[in-house]
Amino acid sequence: MTRALTRKGEATRARIVAGAAAEIRERGVDEVRLEDVMAHTGTSKGQLFHYFPDGKEGLLLAVAQHEADQVLIDQEPMLSNLTSWPAWLAWRDRLIERYLAQGVKCPLNGLLGQTGRRAPGAQAIVTGLMWRWQTAITEGIRHMQSTGDIDPDLDADRAAAALLAGIQGGVLLLLSTGKIDHLEAVLDLTIDSLRAGARTGGS
Amino acid sequence: MTRALTRKGEATRARIVAGAAAEIRERGVDEVRLEDVMAHTGTSKGQLFHYFPDGKEGLLLAVAQHEADQVLIDQEPMLSNLTSWPAWLAWRDRLIERYLAQGVKCPLNGLLGQTGRRAPGAQAIVTGLMWRWQTAITEGIRHMQSTGDIDPDLDADRAAAALLAGIQGGVLLLLSTGKIDHLEAVLDLTIDSLRAGARTGGS
DNA sequence: CGGTTTCTGGACTTGCGGGTCCATTTTTGC
DNA sequence: GCAAAAATGGACCCGCAAGTCCAGAAACCG
Numbered sequence: 001m002t003r004a005l006t007r008k009g010e011a012t013r014a015r016i017v018a019g020a021a022a023e024i025r026e027r028g029v030d031e032v033r034l035e036d037v038m039a040h041t042g043t044s045k046g047q048l049f050h051y052f053p054d055g056k057e058g059l060l061l062a063v064a065q066h067e068a069d070q071v072l073i074d075q076e077p078m079l080s081n082l083t084s085w086p087a088w089l090a091w092r093d094r095l096i097e098r099y100l101a102q103g104v105k106c107p108l109n110g111l112l113g114q115t116g117r118r119a120p121g122a123q124a125i126v127t128g129l130m131w132r133w134q135t136a137i138t139e140g141i142r143h144m145q146s147t148g149d150i151d152p153d154l155d156a157d158r159a160a161a162a163l164l165a166g167i168q169g170g171v172l173l174l175l176s177t178g179k180i181d182h183l184e185a186v187l188d189l190t191i192d193s194l195r196a197g198a199r200t201g202g203s
Numbered sequence: 204m205t206r207a208l209t210r211k212g213e214a215t216r217a218r219i220v221a222g223a224a225a226e227i228r229e230r231g232v233d234e235v236r237l238e239d240v241m242a243h244t245g246t247s248k249g250q251l252f253h254y255f256p257d258g259k260e261g262l263l264l265a266v267a268q269h270e271a272d273q274v275l276i277d278q279e280p281m282l283s284n285l286t287s288w289p290a291w292l293a294w295r296d297r298l299i300e301r302y303l304a305q306g307v308k309c310p311l312n313g314l315l316g317q318t319g320r321r322a323p324g325a326q327a328i329v330t331g332l333m334w335r336w337q338t339a340i341t342e343g344i345r346h347m348q349s350t351g352d353i354d355p356d357l358d359a360d361r362a363a364a365a366l367l368a369g370i371q372g373g374v375l376l377l378l379s380t381g382k383i384d385h386l387e388a389v390l391d392l393t394i395d396s397l398r399a400g401a402r403t404g405g406s
Numbered sequence: 407c408g409g410t411t412t413c414t415g416g417a418c419t420t421g422c423g424g425g426t427c428c429a430t431t432t433t434t435g436c
Numbered sequence: 437g438c439a440a441a442a443a444t445g446g447a448c449c450c451g452c453a454a455g456t457c458c459a460g461a462a463a464c465c466g
Contacts, residue, residue, distance in 0.1 A: 004411085004412075009463095044414060045415080046457090162389045172315065172368070176326065211443070
């Protein structure tokens, strides 16, 4: 049933999603009109509603999923290979570099709150993104515990939760203040803290 | 010049701001129509534009300021008295309790991104809030350093930045997932980390 | 090929909600 | 008490952008 898209159709659909995503990143969800998407992607209103029968709602949902996936892809291959301290630092550097580059034009900004309100399903997309993100961090910590680089008594899930929250807050503050300082501080201090109780262990 | 409000006028204005704030907390910025504010506060359109000549823009700005102030007030008197470990824990408990209670109905949700887009000045309000918040935390850390409860070599500003980011992210994740776990993890792990290098001193 | 489906373009409708206006009532200050 | 200023109520306007519709072009498939 989802079948019914020709080659050309699929290409157009993808073009719409990518274009809309870019437009939203640039100017914010509620500043982007369907008309803007049309202009930016060279499509007509008929096409928009052909590919997204639910209108803006559906389009926003597709964009949200697209952006959520991108957030994790941008952290690869580092995020899936947190197997040594240099690897952790490389990941840290990638995050800083990534968010410094995009500055205020953050996909999360569109996802959180804004998209969340409009599209009910967007909430699920955000939750899914956070879950995958945190899981990857947890696995990294577990691996380091298995090699003795992190205290095995540490609650990996809890530590990953705290780190993820720190990152989210750091990005949030980057959006508000324009400074990367918070994100840097969180990453550096948290990673240092993880290194602290290495094989010396204990209370 | 700002003078021109009678007793009654000031009361009405305050009623509008408080009512609009409540409405926005409940249903989100872009779900709240001027009409809703009117119904909820028992006012007419004429009044709204009488007190907020800039229309919705101005009203939103006033609401944002009101909510920003409230966020800090809700943390008092703990936030301004981080002078012992029990005090820190009391502050921690207040935060958890506060956010657990309000759950998804978070003023920040309205402030960040949403209001920020619409009202240019809202950005400044958020920045101001974060600055005041972080300053209070920094002072708490400095005080603990002066009593020897925290390693004096620690960069208080940086640590406060990280903690603030963690809190923001924790709240963000509370909004997304409905779980308080992230916020708890951040507070507990960060405070533990601050306690760690007490008077034993650094490396 | 030729019938069928999908794709594309764009004119048109519609409803919502912010903003304007002014007439009336209440308060203020002398 | 009385003019001036502020407060109130609500009818009206108006633009915008989402959504509808359909006719024609292109692509698919046997």
